[in-house]
Amino acid sequence: MIEVIDLVKRYSEKVTALKGISFQADKRVTSIIGRNGAGKTTLLRILSTQLLPTSGSVRINGIDIIKRPDEIRNKIVSIPQEASPIGVLTAFEQVKMYLVGRRFSFMEATREANRALDEIGLNEFKNTPTDTLSGGMKRKVFVAMALASNAEIVFLDEPTTGLDPLSRMEVWSAIRQIDSHIILTTHYMEEAQELSEEVFLVETGKIIEQGTVDNLLKRFDGMVRAETTSPCDNCIKVSNTYIRYISKDKVQDYVEKGFTVKSVNLDDLFISKGVYLEP
Amino acid sequence: MNLKFTLLLAWYYGIRTIARGPSYIIAALSTPLALLFLVYVLSGGALVKYALVGGFIAIVASVALQSSGDAAFFRLQLRIQDLYVASSVSPSDYMIGLTLSYLMFSLPGIALYGILGVIYHLFSLSAILMLILVLALLVLATSSISFIISSSIKHIRNIWGIAGILSVLMTILPPTYYPYESIKRVFLYILSITPVTPAAVVAQYSFGLSPALPVELYVLIGETIIFFAMARFLTRWREK
Numbered sequence: 234m235i236e237v238i239d240l241v242k243r244y245s246e247k248v249t250a251l252k253g254i255s256f257q258a259d260k261r262v263t264s265i266i267g268r269n270g271a272g273k274t275t276l277l278r279i280l281s282t283q284l285l286p287t288s289g290s291v292r293i294n295g296i297d298i299i300k301r302p303d304e305i306r307n308k309i310v311s312i313p314q315e316a317s318p319i320g321v322l323t324a325f326e327q328v329k330m331y332l333v334g335r336r337f338s339f340m341e342a343t344r345e346a347n348r349a350l351d352e353i354g355l356n357e358f359k360n361t362p363t364d365t366l367s368g369g370m371k372r373k374v375f376v377a378m379a380l381a382s383n384a385e386i387v388f389l390d391e392p393t394t395g396l397d398p399l400s401r402m403e404v405w406s407a408i409r410q411i412d413s414h415i416i417l418t419t420h421y422m423e424e425a426q427e428l429s430e431e432v433f434l435v436e437t438g439k440i441i442e443q444g445t446v447d448n449l450l451k452r453f454d455g456m457v458r459a460e461t462t463s464p465c466d467n468c469i470k471v472s473n474t475y476i477r478y479i480s481k482d483k484v485q486d487y488v489e490k491g492f493t494v495k496s497v498n499l500d501d502l503f504i505s506k507g508v509y510l511e512p
Numbered sequence: 513m514n515l516k517f518t519l520l521l522a523w524y525y526g527i528r529t530i531a532r533g534p535s536y537i538i539a540a541l542s543t544p545l546a547l548l549f550l551v552y553v554l555s556g557g558a559l560v561k562y563a564l565v566g567g568f569i570a571i572v573a574s575v576a577l578q579s580s581g582d583a584a585f586f587r588l589q590l591r592i593q594d595l596y597v598a599s600s601v602s603p604s605d606y607m608i609g610l611t612l613s614y615l616m617f618s619l620p621g622i623a624l625y626g627i628l629g630v631i632y633h634l635f636s637l638s639a640i641l642m643l644i645l646v647l648a649l650l651v652l653a654t655s656s657i658s659f660i661i662s663s664s665i666k667h668i669r670n671i672w673g674i675a676g677i678l679s680v681l682m683t684i685l686p687p688t689y690y691p692y693e694s695i696k697r698v699f700l701y702i703l704s705i706t707p708v709t710p711a712a713v714v715a716q717y718s719f720g721l722s723p724a725l726p727v728e729l730y731v732l733i734g735e736t737i738i739f740f741a742m743a744r745f746l747t748r749w750r751e752k
Contacts, residue, residue, distance in 0.1 A: 281598040284751045302750065303600075311598035313591035319525065321532055326524045334517045334601040362532060375595075388598070 234259045235280065235386070235416070240289035242275050242438075250275040251286070252438035258416060260445075264425035265418045266499065267435035273418035274314055274390055276435070280416065281311030281388040293386065307335060310382050312375040314390035314418075320364025324355055324374045327363065331378045349381035353407045369400025376407040389417040393424060422499035434502055442502055449502055455480055458501055459492040469504060476504055514605045521609030526616025537620045540578075543683075544570045544621065548628075551689050559690065564629055565643075565715045566688030571621040572647050573654045573708045577679045579614040580658035584671040587662060603749040611655035618651070634719060642718035646711045646732065653707035653736040654682070656743035663747035682706040687713065691722050704728065707735045 235258040242251040250272045267273045278284035280291060282302040291298050298305045318327050325346055332342035350359045353373050363371055372392060379387045392408065393401040405427055408415065419425055425432050426446055434442040442449060456478045461468070468475035478501070479487055484494050530536055544567040551563035587593040596606055629635050661678070665671050686709040692700055703709040710732035716722040 278594070278751075282750060283594050283597045306598060307600040309598055311595065313594040316591040316595060317589070319586070319590060319592065321529045322524055326528065330517070330520050330524055331595070331599070333520050334514065334596060334605070335599050336514060339516065339520075378595075 234292075234294060236290075236292045237276075237280070238290045240276070240279065240291065241287045242272075242279065242284070243287040250438055251279075251289075253289070254435075254438070254440055256433060256440055256443060258431065258433075259414075260430040262415045262417070262429040262431075264429035264432045265416065265435055266420065266422065266425050266432055267418075268420055271435045272438040273420075273435055277311070277388050277390045277416065277418050278313075281309055282306055283311065283313075308385040309388065310379045310384040310386075310413075311388040312379060312390065312392065315394065316375055318363035318366075318371055318374045321362055323360050324350055324363055324366070324370075324377065325359040327374060328377050328381055332381055335382055345381040345383075346377070349377040352410055353377045353380060354403070367400065369396050369403050372396065372400070372404050373407050376404060376411070379413070380407070380411050384413055386414045386416065387411055389415060391418055391420070393419070393421065426499050432499065436503070446499065449499070450497060453478065453497040453501060453505075456497060457481055457484060458495045458497055458504075459484075459487045460495065461490075461492045463491070471504055478505060513608075514601060517601060517605050518609035518612060521606075522612030522616060525610070526613035529613070530616060530620070536617055540571060540575045540617050541621045541624065543574060543679075544625075547684070547689050561632055561634055561719070561721055562691055562716065563689045564625060564632060564634060565719050565721065566690075566712055567625045567628075568622060568643060568647060569650065569708060569712050569715055570683040570688045571625070572615070572618045572651050573711070574679045574683045575614050575618045575621075576611070576651055576654035577658055577682060578675050579610065579617075579655060580662040580678075581671050581675045582614075583610060583659055583662035584665055584668055588665075588668045597749055603747065604744060607655070607659050607743060610659070611651060614655060615651050622647075636720075639719045643715060646714050646718070649732050649736045650707055650711045653732070653739045656736075656739035657707075659743040660739070660747055682708045687716070692716055692725070693722055704731050707732055707739070710735065 238255050240251050240254045241249070243249045254276065265273050265276060275284065279286050280293070282298055282305065286299065293305050294308070296304050318324070328346040328349060329342045332345055333339065337345065350356055353376060355370060355373055355377060358366060358370060363374060366374070376392070379389070389408065393404050396404065401424070405424070408428060417428065429446065431445050432443065432449065433440050459477050459479050461475050462473060463475065465475050465477065468477045478497070488494060547570070548560070548563045548567055551559050593606070661674060662671065665674070686703050686706055687695065687700070688708065692713045700709065700713070710728035713722070713725050713728040714732060717724045
């Protein structure tokens with residue numbers, strides 16, 4: 234269980250990354266979603282004891298991690314955003330070294346590193362220096378560390394950013410094999426929907442929505458998203474597109490008016506914020 | 513302390529890296545060997561023993577200083593340091609592990625200089641023991657300086673220039689390739705701000721090349737303690 238109370242992170246007079254965030258997370262996989270610069274990474278770095286907040290408190294399984302970080306560090310794994318393995322070392326060496334750092338014995342570390350790399354599908358490449366691996370495979374090396382460590386909580390900061398769709402799916406599959414509580418940040422709605430039981434929507438340092446994916450999308454029951462490039466009344470403008478939410482029985486009318494109709498997903502939680510939804 | 517982790521890091525990032533990329537050894541050896549050649553030519557062989565003793569010092573110091581580039585790269589580019597911050601690895605484990613790795617990079621150079629030292633009848637048992645002590649202190653002090661620098665810079669592009677400048681300032685200006693008595697004492701004390709200077713002075717008198725100046729041994733020990741403590745307590749492990 235993670236409890237965050239009124240967390241503030243101010244980098245300078247002008248830059249406040251977190252503006253009093255509070256939440257509790259106890260689901261197996263929780264996603265923190267938001268645009269670039271929304272405060273996701275700052276939040277995750279504080280939760281994983283890499284960064285001190287300006288104020289507020291965080292308790293993980295009852296431990297105050299601001300005051301007593303050492304008590305939680307052997308129970309968590311945090312894979313930083315855009316982390317990359319040391320190119321000259323092999324996948325096996327890096328996973329084993331990480332496990333020995335977590336105080337596994339050499340024998341346990343060897344066994345668990347081999348097991349995790351096998352499970353994650355890197356067996357064939359485990360003795361290859363990682364600078365020759367693809368982007369997806371490099372990310373999977375870190376997922377293997379998380380898998381092998383048997384940590385209670387795993388933090389993944391944008392685990393698939395910059396990967397092609399196939400590599401992304403491979404990493405998702407690898408993440409599903411981790412049997413720990415997972416907190417991940419992403420700006421891919423599809424990723425959050427695919428992996429998580431609960432989501433937090435973060436915008437400009439605040440949580441603007443939270444809940445299970447199903448509950449959050451419930452408000453769109455029986456609705457679809459209609460988009461057009463022409464301005465329209467009661468539509469929300471997103472870039473060059475005008476969007477409104479309509480009931481499914483009006484789809485034909487809107488298609489005839491030149492709208493493109495799409496099914497609703499987590500993107501719409503952001504798009505619809507403050508927007509009147511058609512009954 | 514997690515000794516297993518530090519040794520494994522040194523084994524993987526030191527020995528294995530050398531085995532996979534021998535260019536590291538050539539890079540570490542190139543400047544000291546070029547300077548040894550210059551000293552030999554310019555002094556007509558008279559100062560070769562100084563350059564050999566200084567070569568030991570310069571190799572260890574320059575490898576440790578250049579390591580700040582790797583340490584910064586790990587922190588800012590690969591994000592490896594963050595990975596270890598959120599684990600049970602302590603900053604000392606990480607720093608000592610990296611230090612031992614860089615010491616591995618120095619070993620081929622030390623071996624080569626050792627062979628040259630035998631050819632020039634440089635060694636005695638007491639000199640070897642003193643050299644080992646001096647090099648151990650020096651690698652700890654210079655690696656600590658590297659760690660302080662690497663943890664304080666904000667942009668990776670800055671580190672390569674800083675490491676290069678420091679390497680020149682700290683390994684060529686101090687009396688590594690010339691007798692320490694050939695500069696005024698005041699300059700010697702100014703240069704003693706870098707641990708390379710007391711290391712070179714102690715090495716020169718341990719090998720019987722220059723008169724004794726025991727205060728420099730205390731300076732070296734003191735600087736090593738201070739730089740290690742600064743690296744341990746002032747560097748950013750959990751960022752603010």
